[in-house]
Amino acid sequence: MDLSEIINIAWDGITNNKLRSILTMLGVIIGVAAVIMVISISAGTEAKIASQIENLGTNLLFVTQNFSFGGPRNQTNETQNSLYYPDAAAIATIPGVTGTETERNSSQTVQYGGNTVDSVSVVGTTPDFPTVRDSPIGEGRFFTQSDLDQKATICVLGSTLAQNLFGSANPIDQKVVVGIFQMTVVGVLAPRGTVGGQDYDSRIYLPITTVFERYTPSRFARVIGDRINTIVVQVGDASQMDSTVLQIELLLAQRHNLSVDSLPFTVQTQSDVITTQTATTSAFGSLLAWVAAVSLLVGGIGIMNIMLVSVTERTREIGVRQAIGATPFDIRWQFLAEALMLSLTGGLLGVLVGVGGSVVFDVLGTAQTVIVPSSILLAFASAAAVGIFFGYYPANKAAQLDPIDALHYE
Amino acid sequence: MKSDKSIIELRELCKVYQMGEDISVTALDHVNLEIHEGEFVSIMGPSGSGKSTLMNIVGCLDHPTSGQYVLDGQDVGNLDRVQKALIRNNKIGFVFQSYNLLARATALHNVILPMIYSRYKKTSWAEREQHGRETLETVGLGKRIHHLPKELSGGQQQRVAIARALINDPVLILADEPTGNLDTKSGEEILDLLHALHKKGRTIVMVTHNPETAVHADRVVHVRDGRIAKEDTNHNGVLSVV
Numbered sequence: 001m002d003l004s005e006i007i008n009i010a011w012d013g014i015t016n017n018k019l020r021s022i023l024t025m026l027g028v029i030i031g032v033a034a035v036i037m038v039i040s041i042s043a044g045t046e047a048k049i050a051s052q053i054e055n056l057g058t059n060l061l062f063v064t065q066n067f068s069f070g071g072p073r074n075q076t077n078e079t080q081n082s083l084y085y086p087d088a089a090a091i092a093t094i095p096g097v098t099g100t101e102t103e104r105n106s107s108q109t110v111q112y113g114g115n116t117v118d119s120v121s122v123v124g125t126t127p128d129f130p131t132v133r134d135s136p137i138g139e140g141r142f143f144t145q146s147d148l149d150q151k152a153t154i155c156v157l158g159s160t161l162a163q164n165l166f167g168s169a170n171p172i173d174q175k176v177v178v179g180i181f182q183m184t185v186v187g188v189l190a191p192r193g194t195v196g197g198q199d200y201d202s203r204i205y206l207p208i209t210t211v212f213e214r215y216t217p218s219r220f221a222r223v224i225g226d227r228i229n230t231i232v233v234q235v236g237d238a239s240q241m242d243s244t245v246l247q248i249e250l251l252l253a254q255r256h257n258l259s260v261d262s263l264p265f266t267v268q269t270q271s272d273v274i275t276t277q278t279a280t281t282s283a284f285g286s287l288l289a290w291v292a293a294v295s296l297l298v299g300g301i302g303i304m305n306i307m308l309v310s311v312t313e314r315t316r317e318i319g320v321r322q323a324i325g326a327t328p329f330d331i332r333w334q335f336l337a338e339a340l341m342l343s344l345t346g347g348l349l350g351v352l353v354g355v356g357g358s359v360v361f362d363v364l365g366t367a368q369t370v371i372v373p374s375s376i377l378l379a380f381a382s383a384a385a386v387g388i389f390f391g392y393y394p395a396n397k398a399a400q401l402d403p404i405d406a407l408h409y410e
Numbered sequence: 411m412k413s414d415k416s417i418i419e420l421r422e423l424c425k426v427y428q429m430g431e432d433i434s435v436t437a438l439d440h441v442n443l444e445i446h447e448g449e450f451v452s453i454m455g456p457s458g459s460g461k462s463t464l465m466n467i468v469g470c471l472d473h474p475t476s477g478q479y480v481l482d483g484q485d486v487g488n489l490d491r492v493q494k495a496l497i498r499n500n501k502i503g504f505v506f507q508s509y510n511l512l513a514r515a516t517a518l519h520n521v522i523l524p525m526i527y528s529r530y531k532k533t534s535w536a537e538r539e540q541h542g543r544e545t546l547e548t549v550g551l552g553k554r555i556h557h558l559p560k561e562l563s564g565g566q567q568q569r570v571a572i573a574r575a576l577i578n579d580p581v582l583i584l585a586d587e588p589t590g591n592l593d594t595k596s597g598e599e600i601l602d603l604l605h606a607l608h609k610k611g612r613t614i615v616m617v618t619h620n621p622e623t624a625v626h627a628d629r630v631v632h633v634r635d636g637r638i639a640k641e642d643t644n645h646n647g648v649l650s651v652v
Contacts, residue, residue, distance in 0.1 A: 001526055002526070004535075005526050012514060016514060320510045320511075324523055324527065325500070325528065326499075327492045327495040328491055328492065330495075330527060403471045404472055407471075
């Protein structure tokens with residue numbers, strides 16, 4: 001029997017009961033699509049982390065408050081256990097620290113003349129932002145410590161935002177309305193692009209003290225005043241990182257009146273953060289990939305099920321083919337080809353759905369995705385393997401039928 | 411018409427079905443039968459006589475428990491599944507009571523199916539189509555080659571089945587109650603077609619329980635209780651005991 005006839009028979013078998021074939025294929029489609037999408041999403045997340053590594057700046061330490069789990073919060077301990085803006089200033093005095101930066105973010109409408117930009121990310125930050133975040137000033141200047149002390153109503157624009165508000169005009173010393181307050185533009189950052197999912201160029205930067213005073217989003221937050229989540233510390237010399245970590249811990253313990261061992265803060269180096277995030281992502285990614293693989297397996301069981309039904313339904317046809325000279329080999333091939341065609345067609349559609357879904361996710365911004373070509377190959381090959389594995393038993397069952405019994409099957 | 415070359419030679423052929431440890435049923439009991447090239451032989455017998463078993467063995471669908479079966483000079487009694495399939499493909503053309511055409515295949519495709527499974531003659535699609543067309547013409551269905559079985563009458567479907575049986579030029583046509591599902595007129599037409607094939611030199615073995623059908627053959631072999639009870643030869647429509 002030649003290949004064209006095998007394909008012909010298999011196609012005939014599939015098209016004979018279209019709905020059934022489509023439902024059977026659906027299992028494989030979902031499995032393959034899931035494998036591709038899961039891998040592309042976790043690759044996307046890892047790529048995002050990689051870009052954060054490259055773009056954060058160099059020799060950074062991250063001071064964060066530990067998660068507090070559940071239960072009513074103890075107000076006394078709350079003060080002890082939280083990071084406050086003055087902590088950042090204190091850390092800045094540690095020898096070897098070349099900069100500290102901290103942020104408080106909110107979202108406001110920004111207006112200049114007739115131009116209005118909604119939902120602009122307002123970043124309250126400190127004078128070290130351009131150096132620590134490696135985002136140099138383009139025109140004008142950034143804020144100084146005295147601007148922070150005075151809670152000055154000034155701002156620095158991201159380059160895209162400046163372009164949107166002012167066009168080709170010079171924004172320096174112009175007044176823009178941020179939310180309900182007027183701010184004087186003192187500088188524009190050089191274009192920086194998107195770092196870790198944040199478009200630096202479309203944001204507006206204000207002294208953090210000004211944000212504490214004017215843009216704290218809720219009454220509750222106003223009560224907590226100058227509490228902050230993260231302090232980013234830049235260390236001048238990479239070899240001093242470890243000793244600086246220790247000094248920060250000692251300093252915070254002293255300031256919060258706690259012992260170093262029970263410190264509710266974590267000081268991590270850049271590589272610690274990256275390692276943690278990558279490990280989490282890849283653990284999560286491989287878990288999801290297993291789930292996807294299981295759904296592919298379930299798809300395979302669906303194929304086996306339907307092939308067994310198909311063999312039973314076509315027992316008489318098998319008998320006729322055997323009578324006119326089909327060998328067990330021919331019969332086995334016929335049904336294996338049908339199972340394989342189901343799984344490969346399912347696999348192909350699954351690849352389309354998976355790749356399409358990944359692209360849609362990326363475009364919609366739901367998740368950053370990177371389509372990994374080897375994952376397409378892997379998913380498709382798995383679909384083929386599933387087809388062969390789960391198709392073999394029914395095909396062999398058909399091949400072993402006794403021609404006399406098969407011919408008289410009702 | 412009849413030549414000295416024997417197509418089928420059964421020697422002391424037995425078929426015993428083992429039903430349990432102690433129970434066995436003897437379906438064929440030392441059967442001896444010789445059929446020559448160009449003969450038209452009927453095998454007759456009531457149900458349970460062993461004629462179906464005999465037909466299955468002659469058709470290489472089953473194997474004898476003991477004894478010898480020589481088909482066209484080759485001992486085929488104890489071949490394996492694959493070899494038997496190849497013999498069926500190459501040397502035997504089956505015609506069944508219920509036609510057994512593939513429902514979703516056209517008349518032409520049904521007819522060329524044995525060519526597709528052939529290991530001896532590799533043919534191209536064009537050759538198959540050409541040959542299939544010609545064979546359907548010889549059974550009088552040259553104008554219906556692209557019809558599906560359900561678009562054909564019973565008699566026409568049986569003609570397609572006969573064309574399928576002929577396509578690989580077998581040494582033996584084995585017809586199992588070929589008129590059993592047909593009305594009298596269609597049945598007569600099928601028997602006429604078998605006669606015509608016989609006249610062209612085909613060797614035909616027809617299994618039937620109907621004496622009126624059996625009478626069309628040169629020779630009628632009566633099977634009873636797993637044995638050949640008697641043989642009649644037919645001279646101008648009159649049966650005489652050998």
